[in-house]
Amino acid sequence: EPEVTQTPSHQVTQMGQEVILHCVPISNHLYFYWYRQILGQKVEFLVSFYNNEISEKSEIFDDQFSVERPDGSNFTLKIRSTKLEDSAMYFCASSIEIHYNEQFFGPGTRLTVL
Amino acid sequence: GQQVMQIPQYQHVQEGEDFTTYCNSSTTLSNIQWYKQRPGGHPVFLIQLVKSGEVKKQKRLTFQFGEAKKNSSLHITATQTTDVGTYFCAGPPGNTGKLIFGQGTTLQVKP
Numbered sequence: 001e002p003e004v005t006q007t008p009s010h011q012v013t014q015m016g017q018e019v020i021l022h023c024v025p026i027s028n029h030l031y032f033y034w035y036r037q038i039l040g041q042k043v044e045f046l047v048s049f050y051n052n053e054i055s056e057k058s059e060i061f062d063d064q065f066s067v068e069r070p071d072g073s074n075f076t077l078k079i080r081s082t083k084l085e086d087s088a089m090y091f092c093a094s095s096i097e098i099h100y101n102e103q104f105f106g107p108g109t110r111l112t113v114l
Numbered sequence: 115g116q117q118v119m120q121i122p123q124y125q126h127v128q129e130g131e132d133f134t135t136y137c138n139s140s141t142t143l144s145n146i147q148w149y150k151q152r153p154g155g156h157p158v159f160l161i162q163l164v165k166s167g168e169v170k171k172q173k174r175l176t177f178q179f180g181e182a183k184k185n186s187s188l189h190i191t192a193t194q195t196t197d198v199g200t201y202f203c204a205g206p207p208g209n210t211g212k213l214i215f216g217q218g219t220t221l222q223v224k225p
Binding site for chain 1: 162202206
């Protein structure tokens with residue numbers, strides 16, 4: 001069964017450093033998303049991406065965040081200068097359509113900012 | 115903005131007992147989705163409800179969407195230890211793909 005993959009599974013970084021989280025969505029999906037989940041809390045939407053551009057972003061997704069689809073398969077989330085409060089689990093998700101369609105989540109990358 | 119609330123936050127049940135979690139949105143939803151997250155895992159899609167008053171069943175799980183399309187519930191009959199996890203409802207605000215998640219209900223099942 002096709003699945004979303006994410007690397008690395010765990011990333012530890014120093015405050016102020018840049019990190020790039022990697023995702024490979026399901027191959028025939030067209031819509032891609034990043035969510036984050038602070039430990040023990042709910043899942044929060046960050047950004048959606050379609051046709052090589054951002055469709056929508058949340059207030060959390062400020063100028064420190066960016067997304068890219070550098071080739072036909074990868075979808076990355078970059079945080080330019082990490083803060084302590086960026087520590088969370090980051091989930092990538094993809095879906096075939098944008099409306100009325102389930103989103104498939106990857107296993108997540110746990111980001112720890114020291 | 116849209117808010118999605120879920121109650122209860124935690125539920126401990128004895129194996130074999132029933133379990134229900136309730137979800138309420140501050141705005142009308144075009145659809146509502148339910149996800150399950152096992153401890154240490156990622157959200158896994160369970161079901162989507164689209165129509166007002168819709169009821170769907172998956173084995174021991176029954177999902178309902180309210181008439182006003184602002185609330186939903188998930189009921190599990192005769193819980194098993196494999197039901198352990200956090201159950202999230204999520205809905206898209208308006209005509210959008212992003213999902214606004216509720217806080218989730220964490221279910222613990224004592225064997």
